[in-house]
Amino acid sequence: MKLIRFGESGKEKPGVIIAEKRFDVSSIVTDYNEAFFEENGLEKLKAALDGNPSLPEVEASVRLGSPVARPSKxxxxxxxxxxxxxxxxxxxxxxxxxxxxxxxxxxxxxxxxxxxxxxxxxxxxxxxxxxxxxxxxxxxxxxxxxxxxxxxxxxxxxxxxxxxxxxxxxxxxxxxxxxxxxxxxxxxxxxxxxxxxxxxxxxxxxxxxxxxxxxxxxxxxxxxxxxxxxxxxxxxxxxxxxxxxxxxxxxxxxxxxxxxxxxxxxxxxxxxxxxxxxxxxxxx
Structure with a gap:
């Protein structure tokens, strides 16, 4: 998977890139932060995506933030x-x-x-x-x-x-x-x-x-x-x-x-x- 975070600085939402298109997964994931990784979020997200959910597409013009939320280090x-x-x-x-x-x-x-x-x-x-x-x-x-x-x-x-x-x-x-x-x-x-x-x-x-x-x-x-x-x-x-x-x-x-x-x-x-x-x- 390719993980992105998109939107205004400080208000980014989680997304993914699939076949060169960006999709909003904020209905599945809160953010790509410590809790996400700690709670096996990658596997859970992959399983959810394998279920072929209908996801909103994110326009290419929308700003990308850091793909990982502010870490501890x-x-x-x-x-x-x-x-x-x-x-x-x-x-x-x-x-x-x-x-x-x-x-x-x-x-x-x-x-x-x-x-x-x-x-x-x-x-x-x-x-x-x-x-x-x-x-x-x-x-x-x-x-x-x-x-x-x-x-x-x-x-x-x-x-x-x-x-x-x-x-x-x-x-x-x-x-x-x-x-x-x-x-x-x-x-x-x-x-x-x-x-x-x-x-x-x-x-x-x-x-x-x-x-x-x-x-x-x-x-x-x-x-x-x-x-x-x-x-x-x-x-x-x-x-x-x-x-x-x-x-x-x-x-x-x-x-x-x-x-x-x-x-x-x-x-x-x-x-x-x-x-x-x-x-x-x-x-x-």
Whole structure:
């Protein structure tokens, strides 16, 4: 299945994509939130859809929100592509680097990117994200995929000065409003034949900056579920973003390239759709 949430920001309803058309399933499901995943909502929804219910169609012009309602956590993995480590002059990690994005950064896949107040170094990062399907604590790597509900496209926007020049803690540059556009949809795991071999790309104003493949991940999803669950309980609906490949603005030579108002950022991940954000300046 492909899950969507649609409608005005803060008032999204749950939906699905079937044969490239969008349908409203709010008569079956309240929302794609922690309770939905915890209560085996995916299987219940699939069973309901198999009954061929008559569902209202959602017009393609209707806004898409994040395909997952605000989770308890957005956990990100830093420096998880070898060539991205090289472009940023960072050593390849021996263990995953973990940081958090604020849940208030979460937004729809095509919402505007708001450049933070006084920002001069807002940057892009295409990433594969996955969603936890059930409570996970001290999970064995061999069992890890049983805890994954599905996959999403994610742009892990970053303000590099806040991240790297403000006394430490990457979270300072990661959690600004609109810095986590997710979607357009969450694909359940059965929709993706090989999550370790997905092409990915990102352009700014039509110029390609990132072009890679999830083959190049240092730490794969099963290990990440296992590893993270040693340090914290992962709850249903939690989002984990796996890191970005090379081509971020910070790594451009001879001078970094950062986002300015009016820039158009487009990105896509094989099997997981594409998204588009237009950068706008912060206003009160």
């Amino acid at each position: 957005i956990i990100c993995i830093g420096l998880n592509y070898v060539d991205h480590c090289l472009e940023t002059n960072a050593p390849i990690p021996e263990e995953p680097i973990i940081f958090f994005k604020s849940t208030t950064a979460l937004c729809g896949p095509n919402d505007d990117l708001i450049i933070p107040k006084n920002s001069e170094k807002t940057d892009w990062e295409i990433e594969l994200a996955f969603v936890i399907g059930k409570k996970a604590s001290y999970v064995e790597e061999a069992d890890a995929m049983d805890y994954v509900a599905g996959y999403c496209l994610h742009n892990d926007y970053s303000e590099r000065a806040y991240q790297l020049e403000r006394g430490g803690q990457w979270a300072k540059g990661k959690g600004c409003d609109t810095f986590a556009p997710l979607g357009p949809f969450m694909a359940t795991t059965d929709e993706i034949a090989d999550v370790d071999n997905l092409k990915m790309w990102l352009t700014v104003n039509g110029k390609t900056y990132q072009s890679s493949n999830t083959l190049n991940l240092v730490f794969k999803i099963p290990f990440l579920v296992h590893y993270l669950s040693q340090f914290m309980t992962l709850l249903p609906g939690d989002i984990i973003s796996t890191g970005t490949p090379p081509g971020v603005g910070l790594g451009i030579k001879p001078e970094p390239v950062y986002i300015k108002a009016g820039d158009v950022i487009e990105l896509g991940l094989e099997g997981l759709g594409s998204s588009k954000q237009v950068a706008v300046a912060y206003k009160k």
